[in-house]
Amino acid sequence: MKFEDEAKGAEKHMDILGSLIIDSARLLRAAFERRIAQAGLELTPGEALALINIADLDGSRQLDIAARMGVEPMTLCAYLDKLETLGLVERQQCSADRRAKRIKLTETSGEMIGSIRNELNVILTQATEGLSEENNRILREALVLVNANLQATVPSAALQTAPDESR
Amino acid sequence: MKFEDEAKGAEKHMDILGSLIIDSARLLRAAFERRIAQAGLELTPGEALALINIADLDGSRQLDIAARMGVEPMTLCAYLDKLETLGLVERQQCSADRRAKRIKLTETSGEMIGSIRNELNVILTQATEGLSEENNRILREALVLVNANLQATVPSAALQTAPDESR
DNA sequence: CGAATTTCATAAGGCACCCTTACTATCTTT
């Protein structure tokens, strides 16, 4: 059997990117989790991020929020259960469509949202320490592009964006 | 609703980076999982990545491989159980330290490793489509920096930094 | 109009990732 490991050097810088992204996410999530716990906020990272997204989309329906977050509606539903239990959001009947519910922030949520944003801010400031403004921008733009590219490879994404189903 | 969120703009580009990284990781993992399944490789992404790392560190002990991967020894242990069951790696007694085991690739693993590298390659080529060589490099360097920064915030990181001088 | 289909939220269940704690066997130090 002959192995074609000659190409390994060329591929190496590729598969490293995969590890880098996955490692970043793990580290980031862990750091966020630690900070949230330290700050005494009784939320998981997923719930906290959901709340942040809801803050930007106050009054939206669950489908829209889930789409914005890039998760399945069911995944968001679980977060909302928790957030509602904690009194941070409310599910209100949508008058236009009685199947749907509008997710509204409660008055008491403001403080929590501020705290979460603050923790996020600290973490990301630490994480990007030593990164030039310019490269910070490129990093974000590159990730936006990567995400769009990956999203396009999702089979069901054909329904949303791609007109091509030559699969 | 009538709240002034003037400060939000300043923070926004920060917390977006967090979402971007986490989203990338989720999309990447999902894409990898799909491709691995399609290719008929009976591995999870974590197991596959472990195997790739082992390929670069053939004959190392589990602690070193775990450190390289950035996971706890126990996490790696579970991957190894699976990889060993599949006949892709072997645990060999380390002659110098009978507590330790050296992880060796089996002969049959070459094919699997090639397949995994290939799938990774395809995914990452897709993911970085439209990204200039220059920005690709900056992306990777920025992530390396971010990972190092985040790693430094881990409480137990003080313990981790020392034991690695045999490189 | 009424039946079929679609859509929104959700209940139920599952897989993967990764961790902490605790234990055994083996080094290392004193």
Next chain:
DNA sequence: AAAGATAGTAAGGGTGCCTTATGAAATTCG
């Protein structure tokens, strides 16, 4: 030789996210 550190691992848990199925309401259409 006794005490403590270290390599691997068994056990178990929390989180993230998914798929499938269900009930209710909306929409399409014969």
